[in-house]
Amino acid sequence: MSATIIDGKAYAAGLRARIADAVKDLGQRGVRPGLAVVLVGEDPASQIYVRSKARLTVEAGMASFEHVLPASTREAELLALVAKLNADPTVDGILVQLPLPKQIDAQKVIEAIDPAKDVDGFHPINAGRLMTGVPGFVSCTPLGCLLLIRSVRRDLAGLDAVVVGRSNIVGKPMAQLLLSQSCTVTIAHSKTHDLRAVCRRADILVAAVGRPEMVRGDWIKPGAIVIDVGINRVPNPSAGEGKTKVVGDVAYGEAARIASAITPVPGGVGPMTIACLLRNTLEAACLRRGLAMPALH
Numbered sequence: 001m002s003a004t005i006i007d008g009k010a011y012a013a014g015l016r017a018r019i020a021d022a023v024k025d026l027g028q029r030g031v032r033p034g035l036a037v038v039l040v041g042e043d044p045a046s047q048i049y050v051r052s053k054a055r056l057t058v059e060a061g062m063a064s065f066e067h068v069l070p071a072s073t074r075e076a077e078l079l080a081l082v083a084k085l086n087a088d089p090t091v092d093g094i095l096v097q098l099p100l101p102k103q104i105d106a107q108k109v110i111e112a113i114d115p116a117k118d119v120d121g122f123h124p125i126n127a128g129r130l131m132t133g134v135p136g137f138v139s140c141t142p143l144g145c146l147l148l149i150r151s152v153r154r155d156l157a158g159l160d161a162v163v164v165g166r167s168n169i170v171g172k173p174m175a176q177l178l179l180s181q182s183c184t185v186t187i188a189h190s191k192t193h194d195l196r197a198v199c200r201r202a203d204i205l206v207a208a209v210g211r212p213e214m215v216r217g218d219w220i221k222p223g224a225i226v227i228d229v230g231i232n233r234v235p236n237p238s239a240g241e242g243k244t245k246v247v248g249d250v251a252y253g254e255a256a257r258i259a260s261a262i263t264p265v266p267g268g269v270g271p272m273t274i275a276c277l278l279r280n281t282l283e284a285a286c287l288r289r290g291l292a293m294p295a296l297h
């Protein structure tokens with residue numbers, strides 16, 4: 001048996017097309033959603049990622065505002081920019097790319113973003129809303145993961161879900177979303193005893209640890225749904241000296257022989273993150289104007 005490959009790239013393209021249709025409808029009412037992305041520093045991987053976000057934002061018919069600041073930027077300058085974006089009526093969503101340089105307290109910056117414009121869902125107000133079951137912005141990567149899980153299995157009630165990783169941006173909100181779907185949720189992490197045995201219990205396994213191919217085939221319960229959040233750039237000597245490739249947190253070839261469904265890397269969760277960012281920006285634009293969020297299916 002070989003797993004269904006969950007095509008996140010295709011799902012994300014479809015979602016972006018539906019978002020673009022909704023944005024077109026808003027345009028007829030004189031509304032153009034806008035997303036501001038702030039990048040501090042010149043990390044090449046971050047630059048590529050921010051550029052593709054800007055391109056896809058414009059493709060969806062939204063306004064994209066890019067702010068690239070030098071790595072030496074002071075915390076006060078970044079906070080001043082956030083305050084300006086909070087007050088700017090053409091900006092519906094604000095994303096400050098993480099990680100930030102070490103002289104800047106990222107938590108302070110996150111808490112400075114107006115929760116109504118916090119399309120990343122990182123503000124404690126939105127994290128708290130998710131935890132308490134109140135509508136709010138949900139972090140894009142976990143939201144994308146849930147959409148992919150539900151594309152292969154609609155009803156998740158009673159399933160054992162294991163999330164490996166406890167970050168505020170993926171692991172914790174992912175666990176909350178799975179709980180909201182009535183899964184029995186375990187959050188595992190680097191200190192978990194016998195991680196392999198814990199993972200083997202999972203009907204739904206979400207790997208978000210940032211360690212290349214850590215989850216092996218024999219960690220997976222036969223028939224499980226496996227979601228790989230990892231994006232790890234590793235050497236690829238078979239392609240030539242100095243070449244690299246991107247792999248996930250799951251040993252894909254092994255896992256695909258055991259799982260019932262699995263996301264590839266690249267082409268799985270990554271593209272869904274950006275599509276969900278656009279979805280959240282659309283929602284922010286609607287909410288701020290007292291309009292109903294259009295259905296996207």
Ligand SMILES: Nc1nc(=O)c2c([nH]1)NC[C@@H]1CN(c3ccc(C(=O)N[C@@H](CCC(=O)O)C(=O)O)cc3)C=[N+]21
Nearest residue numbers: 095096097098099120246266267268269270271273274
């Ligand atoms: N405030 C903030 N919000 C974020 O959402 C955020 C962030 N900071 N910092 C960086 C991470 C990373 N991230 C990705 C999104 C999409 C892909 C993506 O589309 N990846 C493609 C291409 C992968 C490749 O080939 O490099 C794929 O997986 O198929 C990757 C990475 C969002 N992040």
